[in-house]
Amino acid sequence: MSESSPYFVNRPPAPLLALAESLRHLTETMLCVPALDAELASEVERGRAAIDALERALSPHALHDAVPRMGAEPPTQRPYYISGVILGPHHPLRPELRIAYEDGVTHGTVRFGVTFEGPPGCVHGGFVSHFFDQILGQHNLSARIPAMTGTLSVRFRKGTPILRELAFDVRHERRGERKVVTSGRLHAGGEVFSEAEGTFVVPKPERWTLG
Numbered sequence: 001m002s003e004s005s006p007y008f009v010n011r012p013p014a015p016l017l018a019l020a021e022s023l024r025h026l027t028e029t030m031l032c033v034p035a036l037d038a039e040l041a042s043e044v045e046r047g048r049a050a051i052d053a054l055e056r057a058l059s060p061h062a063l064h065d066a067v068p069r070m071g072a073e074p075p076t077q078r079p080y081y082i083s084g085v086i087l088g089p090h091h092p093l094r095p096e097l098r099i100a101y102e103d104g105v106t107h108g109t110v111r112f113g114v115t116f117e118g119p120p121g122c123v124h125g126g127f128v129s130h131f132f133d134q135i136l137g138q139h140n141l142s143a144r145i146p147a148m149t150g151t152l153s154v155r156f157r158k159g160t161p162i163l164r165e166l167a168f169d170v171r172h173e174r175r176g177e178r179k180v181v182t183s184g185r186l187h188a189g190g191e192v193f194s195e196a197e198g199t200f201v202v203p204k205p206e207r208w209t210l211g
Contacts, residue, residue, distance in 0.1 A: 009072055010079035012090040023092040028113045085137035099135070101142035106135060106170040110186075112162045122159035128186070129154045132196035136182040139170040140200055145180050147200030160186055160193040178202045 012020075036044060063078035070080050087094040095116060099108035110131065118124025133152055140147045160166070170184035178201060185195035 008070060008080070008083045010069075010081050012081050012088075017089050020090050020092050020094075024094065024115070027092065027115050031114045031117075084141055086134050095131070099138065101139070104143070104171065106139035106142055106184075107168065108135075109165050109167050111165050112160070114162060117162050119159060121162060123162055125154070125156060128156070128160050128194050129196070131186075132184055132194075133198070135168060135170050136184050136196065136198045137200065139172070139182055139184070140180060143172065145175075145200070145202065147180055147202045150179070150199040150201045152196060152198040154194060154196045156194050158191070158193055161188075164188060166193070173197065 063076070065078040068080035069077040081090050082088060086097065086099065093115070095113065096111040097108065098110075099106065112123045112127065116123050116127040118127070129152065132154055133149055136152075137147070137149065166186050166188045168184055168186050170182060172180060173183050174181040180200050180202075181197065182200060183195065183197045186193050
């Protein structure tokens with residue numbers, strides 16, 4: 001699933017990318033507001049009405065195909081905007097993220113906001129698992145192994161903190177003809193908060209084509 005693949009050429013319109021960024025900031029902020037006075041409550045209501053109006057304006061143009069088109073055609077089918085397995089900038093639930101692939105290792109940093117909180121001060125375990133599934137899968141793609149998740153095991157060694165820059169690194173443990181075992185961890189300041197290992201399976205060519 002590479003940037004040059006003809007099957008992953010769709011990109012969201014720039015205004016929707018900007019909207020996604022605004023929604024991320026709005027969600028993070030609203031989850032931290034303890035109370036509203038009358039004036040601010042009225043401002044929130046005006047904003048909510050504007051959001052509802054925007055949704056109504058966009059709705060007639062939204063496509064709802066269960067299976068999206070991978071290329072540019074046909075334009076009447078819902079486009080697939082993902083060019084990797086990491087949530088892209090078009091997605092309101094993307095955490096702050098930097099990622100790179102060097103010398104066979106995927107590494108970077110991530111910061112989970114209050115949007116992703118589960119236990120007080122910690123990232124919800126479901127979001128941690130979701131993030132591992134993404135970065136382990138992205139590591140496979142960077143190594144040109146277009147595999148899909150078979151199993152994913154996550155070990156929560158301690159609470160994964162929100163509002164803190166965390167480092168991650170991902171590498172391959174074992175590789176076979178159609179299966180690969182990939183592991184990763186989230187850590188900071190010498191502490192490992194969570195780690196994962198996944199077994200990924202390369203689909204048969206007749207079931208999945210990357211071009």
